[in-house]
Amino acid sequence: MVDLIIVGGGVNGTGIARDAAMRGLSVVLIEREDFGVGASGNSSWMVHGGVRYLLTDPKVTRVSCRDSGYIQKIAPHLIFRIPFLMPILPGMPGGRLVDLAYAYGTECFLGVYDRYQPLKNGKQSTRLSPEEVHRLYPAVRPDIVGAVTLDEYGIDAYRLCVINALSAAEHGAKLHTWTVVEKVLRDEAGHVRGVIARDRLTGDVLELKGRAVFNATGAWSPRFARRQGARVEMRPGKGVHVVLDRKISNYGVITKAVDGRDMFVIPLETSSVIGTTDDDFYGDPGALEATHDEVAYLIQAASHVLPSIERARVIRTYAGVRPTLHTYGIDESSLSRDHRIVDHASDGAPGMLSMVGGKLAAYRMMSEEAVDAVETVMGGSPTSCRTHVQPLPGGTTPLPNPIALAEEYGTPPWETSRLVHRQGANARDALELTRDEPALRAPICRCEGVLGAELVWCIRFEHVRRLVDLVRRCRLGHGPCGGARCVRVAGSLFARERGLEQKKAEREIDVLLQELWKWRRPALDGAQLAQEELTRGLFCSAGPTGSDGQPGSGA
Amino acid sequence: MSVLDAEILVIGGGMAGVAAALSAVEAGRRVALVKRAPGATSMSTGAFDLAPHPRGWHLAKPDRDPTQLECLEALVRASPGHPYALIGRANEAEYLQEAFSFVLEKLEAGGLPHANFDPRDPGHHAVTSTGRLRRAASSQASHVLRDFNPDRARIGVVRLARCLGGLTGPPPMGGNVIEVDWPSSKNAPFLLPADIGKLLDEEGESRRFVEIVVAACKGRGFSHIVLPPVLGVFRTREILNELEEATRAVCCEALGGEASLPGIRLENALRRSLERAGVTVETGRTLDGAEVLERRGGPVVLASGRFIGGGVARRQGSMTETVFGLPIHDGESYLDDQPAEMLSCRSYRGPHSLFRAGLRVDDLLRPLDMGNRPLHETFFAAGSVIGGYDPHVDGCGLGVAVVTGYRAGRLAAGLEAS
Numbered sequence: 001m002v003d004l005i006i007v008g009g010g011v012n013g014t015g016i017a018r019d020a021a022m023r024g025l026s027v028v029l030i031e032r033e034d035f036g037v038g039a040s041g042n043s044s045w046m047v048h049g050g051v052r053y054l055l056t057d058p059k060v061t062r063v064s065c066r067d068s069g070y071i072q073k074i075a076p077h078l079i080f081r082i083p084f085l086m087p088i089l090p091g092m093p094g095g096r097l098v099d100l101a102y103a104y105g106t107e108c109f110l111g112v113y114d115r116y117q118p119l120k121n122g123k124q125s126t127r128l129s130p131e132e133v134h135r136l137y138p139a140v141r142p143d144i145v146g147a148v149t150l151d152e153y154g155i156d157a158y159r160l161c162v163i164n165a166l167s168a169a170e171h172g173a174k175l176h177t178w179t180v181v182e183k184v185l186r187d188e189a190g191h192v193r194g195v196i197a198r199d200r201l202t203g204d205v206l207e208l209k210g211r212a213v214f215n216a217t218g219a220w221s222p223r224f225a226r227r228q229g230a231r232v233e234m235r236p237g238k239g240v241h242v243v244l245d246r247k248i249s250n251y252g253v254i255t256k257a258v259d260g261r262d263m264f265v266i267p268l269e270t271s272s273v274i275g276t277t278d279d280d281f282y283g284d285p286g287a288l289e290a291t292h293d294e295v296a297y298l299i300q301a302a303s304h305v306l307p308s309i310e311r312a313r314v315i316r317t318y319a320g321v322r323p324t325l326h327t328y329g330i331d332e333s334s335l336s337r338d339h340r341i342v343d344h345a346s347d348g349a350p351g352m353l354s355m356v357g358g359k360l361a362a363y364r365m366m367s368e369e370a371v372d373a374v375e376t377v378m379g380g381s382p383t384s385c386r387t388h389v390q391p392l393p394g395g396t397t398p399l400p401n402p403i404a405l406a407e408e409y410g411t412p413p414w415e416t417s418r419l420v421h422r423q424g425a426n427a428r429d430a431l432e433l434t435r436d437e438p439a440l441r442a443p444i445c446r447c448e449g450v451l452g453a454e455l456v457w458c459i460r461f462e463h464v465r466r467l468v469d470l471v472r473r474c475r476l477g478h479g480p481c482g483g484a485r486c487v488r489v490a491g492s493l494f495a496r497e498r499g500l501e502q503k504k505a506e507r508e509i510d511v512l513l514q515e516l517w518k519w520r521r522p523a524l525d526g527a528q529l530a531q532e533e534l535t536r537g538l539f540c541s542a543g544p545t546g547s548d549g550q551p552g553s554g555a
Numbered sequence: 556m557s558v559l560d561a562e563i564l565v566i567g568g569g570m571a572g573v574a575a576a577l578s579a580v581e582a583g584r585r586v587a588l589v590k591r592a593p594g595a596t597s598m599s600t601g602a603f604d605l606a607p608h609p610r611g612w613h614l615a616k617p618d619r620d621p622t623q624l625e626c627l628e629a630l631v632r633a634s635p636g637h638p639y640a641l642i643g644r645a646n647e648a649e650y651l652q653e654a655f656s657f658v659l660e661k662l663e664a665g666g667l668p669h670a671n672f673d674p675r676d677p678g679h680h681a682v683t684s685t686g687r688l689r690r691a692a693s694s695q696a697s698h699v700l701r702d703f704n705p706d707r708a709r710i711g712v713v714r715l716a717r718c719l720g721g722l723t724g725p726p727p728m729g730g731n732v733i734e735v736d737w738p739s740s741k742n743a744p745f746l747l748p749a750d751i752g753k754l755l756d757e758e759g760e761s762r763r764f765v766e767i768v769v770a771a772c773k774g775r776g777f778s779h780i781v782l783p784p785v786l787g788v789f790r791t792r793e794i795l796n797e798l799e800e801a802t803r804a805v806c807c808e809a810l811g812g813e814a815s816l817p818g819i820r821l822e823n824a825l826r827r828s829l830e831r832a833g834v835t836v837e838t839g840r841t842l843d844g845a846e847v848l849e850r851r852g853g854p855v856v857l858a859s860g861r862f863i864g865g866g867v868a869r870r871q872g873s874m875t876e877t878v879f880g881l882p883i884h885d886g887e888s889y890l891d892d893q894p895a896e897m898l899s900c901r902s903y904r905g906p907h908s909l910f911r912a913g914l915r916v917d918d919l920l921r922p923l924d925m926g927n928r929p930l931h932e933t934f935f936a937a938g939s940v941i942g943g944y945d946p947h948v949d950g951c952g953l954g955v956a957v958v959t960g961y962r963a964g965r966l967a968a969g970l971e972a973s
């Protein structure tokens with residue numbers, strides 16, 4: 001019998017697991033696939049205050065600004081700063097004067113926002129002239145009227161989930177990935193007393209007893225609750241991002257789509273990300289894919305301010321479902337981003353709680369509230385939370401200097417700096433693996449800068465159960481080559497580490513290829529089609545999956 | 556004189572275009588070839604594949620591998636829209652032999668010897684860039700795993716410490732990995748196979764390389780030693796000879812992977828064989844179909860490739876053949892402006908009509924219009940610009956280029972027409 005069973009390994013589930021385990025509760029975390037596969041990993045990765053929410057919901061902004069300040073302290077390695085420009089476009093009805101007025105209005109709007117900036121170490125926003133904008137950002141269309149700056153932070157959201165889970169495990173939590181909760185158990189009094197879960201890789205059925213069950217299944221939570229006869233009200237919104245093969249600039253840009261929705265283009269590592277759409281979505285969040293139309297919509301909107309985007313190559317897409325709080329009747333993107341913790345005692349499932357709404361940026365604080373509620377439900381009173389002061393794994397400062405590490409271990413510097421970004425203080429331990437096996441100094445994925453040592457480190461110490469989990473641990477296969485270079489090598493390292501026979505190893509490679517294909521399929525156009533042909537050429541000619549023989553024969 | 560006025564004009568300089576140009580010259584014609592840039596041919600592995608092993612072959616006949624002809628026949632049965640199926644003669648062993656021998660001899664004369672092709676043979680063994688064993692209809696001589704007997708072979712696979720993406724998987728047939736620390740400085744940069752090839756084309760560097768490899772293999776009793784595909788563009792044979800002499804093992808290169816050095820060698824040999832045949836070549840030019848139609852009455856061979864070559868493209872959702880704007884077909888139907896989701900399926904494996912997209916041709920390789928009529932009497936297509944097959948999943952990319960290229964050149968020269 002454990003204290004708390006958490007269902008869902010997104011940022012909230014893993015955040016709650018960490019907090020509860022640090023407070024001394026015994027915890028089991030169950031995730032149907034892998035950490036971050038839901039909304040968390042597929043979000044925009046911004047731990048921002050969310051300018052877009054300012055007008056409708058200042059409370060969200062305040063809360064998430066304060067909390068993203070904490071995130072910067074506990075996971076400094078995963079954070080990256082993105083200065084944004086908000087260009088002011090001509091062509092508002094009435095000509096230039098109106099343009100300027102609109103500019104002024106925008107600035108006021110950001111002025112409000114500025115009050116929160118000190119909370120998360122951002123710079124004050126400034127008004128830029130068209131000349132200044134073009135000096136900073138030559139790709140912006142020539143006829144803009146000016147721009148306003150604002151400071152934001154991004155975070156590797158996959159890794160944020162992973163290190164929360166790993167920290168929970170360090171404090172005694174038990175992690176089950178690729179395990180799906182199929183049933184919630186009740187005692188005679190109707191009190192929730194545990195779950196039945198099935199390990200999707202081994203087929204084992206687990207019966208787990210717990211004093212409370214937390215439903216942290218994000219967009220899946222209404223279904224999950226419904227099966228227990230309880231209710232979670234939500235207005236799920238599908239959001240799609242498009243990734244370009246190149247960095248258009250070092251700055252982010254906020255702009256508007258044809259229908260007036262706010263949109264952005266951000267630099268991310270060596271690529272640019274355009275986001276996002278926002279449409280009601282009531283399908284199965286597990287079967288989510290971007291569509292060709294959504295890609296076209298985002299590209300059109302972004303190239304309105306950054307015309308050179310038309311020439312860039314869309315290398316992939318990704319999609320997630322926002323678990324937004326239910327408020328009917330308004331336009332999707334102005335829906336409230338606030339969150340709520342539901343105690344299902346009131347609707348017939350005592351011992352079960354759910355989390356609805358919220359944002360990645362506020363996960364820590366929401367997790368804190370969630371664990372307070374759990375302790376209350378279990379008949380106690382909230383004990384003290386330390387998740388805002390205790391660094392996450394790898395987050396201990398000072399972070400190692402990548403250039404010095406590269407010199408010391410004979411690894412290429414750029415890849416080593418990516419390692420430090422993802423692994424923080426653990427980078428040195430990962431590089432130590434190269435002492436026994438110098439071959440691990442080689443970069444395996446050159447698009448995302450992944451060393452052999454990083455892959456092996458993740459496989460050994462980061463709760464990787466399947467090859468495809470490495471996509472979330474170290475961005476394997478995210479780059480422009482679509483995994484053409486890295487998938488086979490990573491597959492053989494994984495097979496070696498796990499002692500897999502050939503057939504099973506090929507199966508793991510297939511699952512990974514399938515995942516990457518899902519991202520690319522809606523974007524097969526222009527130069528990307530030539531890339532796809534190259535990727536297929538490399539895979540097929542390197543020998544079929546399945547039997548030895550001739551190219552293609554196993555396909 | 557403009558290339559447009561040549562007796563026969565070939566558009567595209569990949570394997571298909573070159574095969575067409577050479578066979579037309581052989582028939583006594585004056586040929587000009589226009590080539591924008593290296594295409595898929597220059598990225599290929601060094602192997603020529605005719606057709607994949609038939610599905611389920613090894614369950615039905617575990618005792619032997621199928622012959623190349625058996626592979627081709629199975630492919631034709633399974634996909635009636637395949638170019639091999641359209642050209643009746645492609646099914647004849649004699650014709651296959653003729654086409655391949657012609658092309659492989661020209662490549663040898665251009666400085667790049669290849670393994671003999673025999674359609675009644677299962678092909679030879681080679682090792683892929685990921686360390687797997689496979690068959691090929693032919694390949695560059697340096698790739699052939701000679702005298703290979705799976706029961707007795709003791710394979711050693713060389714892995715270079717600073718080589719990116721060279722021979723990465725576990726060695727085939729339970730072989731051993733031979734770690735070779737070259738270049739040996741700890742902070743030397745990691746190099747692509749093609750970059751290493753450049754180094755090894757220098758005699759001094761390749762000497763040192765051979766010494767280090769020999770030292771690492773000595774006395775380990777290997778019957779076969781497989782090296783990554785890095786052994787230079789020009790000195791390949793010399794390096795292999797030196798290695799074989801010193802180790803007494805059969806030494807060969809794995810097939811190319813990314814940044815394929817064998818692909819570069821092939822490209823180089825194509826250029827030289829065009830030179831030797833006296834074909835007028837214009838590179839770096841993108842030919843425009845309208846210009847061609849306006850200026851020319853004589854035969855044209857369109858060998859502009861697929862997506863990599865640039866002969867077929869999808870631009871903002873609409874599929875076209877890029878030089879003449881011809882309609883695109885997947886072997887079953889014309890593909891109009893459908894969203895990418897409709898042209899592919901959820902499973903990575905496919906089948907995806909997008910990757911079978913190309914021109915629809917008749918048995919004389921003439922592109923057809925929507926009414927099933929040839930667009931022009933002497934307008935032929937060759938290679939991957941023809942649709943109805945997937946060069947990769949169907950494992951027949953260079954096979955189709957050789958057979959259709961050879962035939963298109965002869966047709967353009969007025970031979971073979973029934």
Ligand SMILES: Cc1cc2nc3c(=O)[nH]c(=O)nc-3n(C[C@H](O)[C@H](O)[C@H](O)COP(=O)(O)OP(=O)(O)OC[C@H]3O[C@@H](n4cnc5c(N)ncnc54)[C@H](O)[C@@H]3O)c2cc1C
Pocket residue numbers: 007008009010011012013030031032033034035036037038039040041042043044045046047048179180181182216217218219220224237238239240276319320321322323355357358359360361362
């Ligand atoms: C397109 C988009 C962009 C966004 N951008 C931002 C942003 O920039 N900044 C920000 O702060 N917020 C952003 N958000 C919001 C933020 O991503 C979410 O609020 C947050 O990630 C929710 O986390 P979660 O853990 O509740 O849900 P999820 O991350 O979805 O996790 C739920 C998990 O539960 C698992 N699960 C489901 N059913 C079961 C079951 N039966 N058994 C076991 N496991 C199960 C799922 O596999 C999943 O991993 C964005 C959201 C979207 C969709």
Ligand SMILES: Cc1cc2nc3c(=O)[nH]c(=O)nc-3n(C[C@H](O)[C@H](O)[C@H](O)COP(=O)(O)OP(=O)(O)OC[C@H]3O[C@@H](n4cnc5c(N)ncnc54)[C@H](O)[C@@H]3O)c2cc1C
Pocket residue numbers: 533534537538541551566567568569570571572589590591592593594595596597598599600601602603604605840841842843858859860861863864865866877878937938939940946950951952953954956
């Ligand atoms: C990575 C990879 C590995 C492969 N491995 C193998 C293998 O092991 N075995 C095998 O059999 N096949 C393999 N293939 C497939 C094989 O390489 C191709 O199917 C074959 O080379 C296609 O030849 P092609 O001449 O039709 O096209 P290409 O080689 O692409 O040539 C097309 C030519 O047309 C030119 N062109 C296009 N438009 C114009 C224009 N408007 N004006 C002038 N010129 C133009 C291009 O510049 C190019 O020179 C592989 C392919 C890839 C990508």
